[in-house]
Amino acid sequence: MQIHFIAIGGSAMHNLALALHQKGYQVSGSDDDIFEPSRSRLDRSGLLPEAMGWFPDRIHAQLDAVILGMHAKADNPELKRAQELGLPIFSYPEFLYQQSKEKTRVVIGGSHGKTTITSMILHVLNYWEKEVDYMVGAQLDGFETMVQLTDGNDFMVLEGDEYLSSPLDRRPKFHLYQPNIALLSGIAWDHINVFPSFENYLDQFRIFIEKITPGGALIYNEEDERLKTLVEETTHTIKKYPYKTPEYRVVGDQTLLETPEGPMPIEVFGKHNLNNLEGARWICQLMGVDQQDFYEAIASFKGASKRLEKLVETPSVVVYKDFAHSPSKVEATTKAVKEQYQDRDLLACLELHTYSSLNPVFLKEYRGALNVADQAVVFYSPHAVAIKKLQPLTEEQIREAFQREDLVVFTQPEKFKEHLYSQLDQPKAVLLMSSGNYGGLDLEELKQRLQ
Structure with missing residues (x-):
């Protein structure tokens, strides 16, 4: 397949471009400026545009799809050309859904903690050499890219951002994934430029819950009263599993997590991170990792990039x-x-x-x-x-x-x-x-x- 990225330099966009390149697709892209580390990573794979700017002649009828980044404007010259040619145009999350329609989609959402929880899940799965497709919003130790797409893996783990999908698609990203298994970590008003009232922001999470496939599962943080109310209100036919912060204590500068085998030292700290850890444990359990194996793996998790x-x-x-x-x-x-x-x-x-x-x-x-x-x-x-x-x-x-x-x-x-x-x-x-x-x-x- 031939895929062109409009605004290829974004953190998420360039990782998707790299993932598709590794999958064997022909990838091209444009942007008006590209910063590090995106620039070097694209360059190493031969995907860095020769010149910065928008060039409509890069858009041609042989392209199988165009992926439109949020950084691009609705009047982007390349976008206009793609529309004129009638090419399939996807937002980033829309394309990820297309790539994972036949997989079990696990989506981690919430106003806070979603990157950390997704990173914890991937760390545990990687520890036990369980291969999954994924998209996460931070660089992790042991992972070359933040996106992996294959034809063979059964699961796709996705960080579910509530921000808008693209200049053409004003839906929140996490509305497009239609998860089989979902997690919500909590709700705290954010993105006031897009969601001008807290009630409007809450509505996005109501919609997300309704988008879970019938018979699917929702793991949710019951310590968040707003979230708990939303989950209790829904009549959607899904399974609901609440979680809360596990027991832990701090001795000196060391956090000890209480487990069935006794206190276990861990690298991360803080109540919110322990709460994230428990959510990740529930997801891993539904993906086939038992409690004992989860604890063994999570002990070595040091955190996601830029998160504590x-x-x-x-x-x-x-x-x-x-x-x-x-x-x-x-x-x-x-x-x-x-x-x-x-x-x-x-x-x-x-x-x-x-x-x-x-x-x-x-x-x-x-x-x-x-x-x-x-x-x-x-x-x-x-x-x-x-x-x-x-x-x-x-x-x-x-x-x-x-x-x-x-x-x-x-x-x-x-x-x-x-x-x-x-x-x-x-x-x-x-x-x-x-x-x-x-x-x-x-x-x-x-x-x-x-x-």
């Missing part, structure tokens, strides 16, 4: 980075680090970077999110606010939203870096939470300073 990833540790300072940006994730991640390092002061730094987090209407959702930190810092760029065409923010608005009078707010990258570095000369746990980079903070320089 340890950057550097010295006898006195430990630094973690995390992708957390929504209020529920920020609160859960901050609590996790504080619980794990109870004998150290915690400096929690958050960059407000997404459309939702920089929106004055949504900002109040962060109330109390940084309360457990001994010191709390928020960084944001007024330029980013202007680019997103949002109302200007003030430092006072941010302090009011977080309900923390001693909150330190920075808008200049150098000032933030100066403050951060000044805190590294005393015993401390440092948590850097952002989907951006604090205006250009060099993490390698930070690591070298401490080593």
Whole structure:
């Protein structure tokens, strides 16, 4: 098959392109800019476009399909050409569904934890050499790409994102997968630019539940009251399996998970990660991995990329980075680090970077999110606010939203870096939470300073 990608450089798109290339498809693609690591990975496989930009002459009648990335616009010249030729045009999730229609589809959804849970499942299956197809939103140790597609595997494990599918398909991605087995980790309002009210956001999860194939299974976190209510309300003919955080304790800097065989040390920590672990255990059980085998495998799971990833540790300072940006994730991640390092002061730094987090209407959702930190810092760029065409923010608005009078707010990258570095000369746990980079903070320089 000949497949062309419009916006091939995206994190998910380039991984799908690599997976199809490995499957033997003829793959081409375009983009207006491609950043690392996508650029190098595409280049190594001979898939990097020769020139950046959109070229309608790359679209021809011999193409079997065009895959349209969310980064492309609805008036993209290549897209227009594909429409003129009447070529099959797929969004990313739509194409994944087409590739997995004959498989048992396992979809991991929820406002938070879905990448970690999917990663845990894949780690366990890989440990026991159980081959499955998959799509996950983070790079994992032992996996070459974030997408694998084969003709022979029975299962397809998919991370179910609730964001929109493509410029032409405004449905949330996870509505397209029609799972046989599904998991929902919890619901916390996000993506305010697409779902303007919490009720509208809730509706997307109601629809997802109804999309589970009749007779299928839903694993759900019963500690989330909103989610529990949604599941109890549905009359859809599916099996429902609730889960909750397992028993665990922290001894020194080590988390011990209570198992039938006794306390077991694990690499991940924090209540939210233990909750994720239990959800993953249920999914693995339905995929044929028993409890004892699950525990043996999960003991070596170190986490997904950018999810509570340890950057550097010295006898006195430990630094973690995390992708957390929504209020529920920020609160859960901050609590996790504080619980794990109870004998150290915690400096929690958050960059407000997404459309939702920089929106004055949504900002109040962060109330109390940084309360457990001994010191709390928020960084944001007024330029980013202007680019997103949002109302200007003030430092006072941010302090009011977080309900923390001693909150330190920075808008200049150098000032933030100066403050951060000044805190590294005393015993401390440092948590850097952002989907951006604090205006250009060099993490390698930070690591070298401490080593």
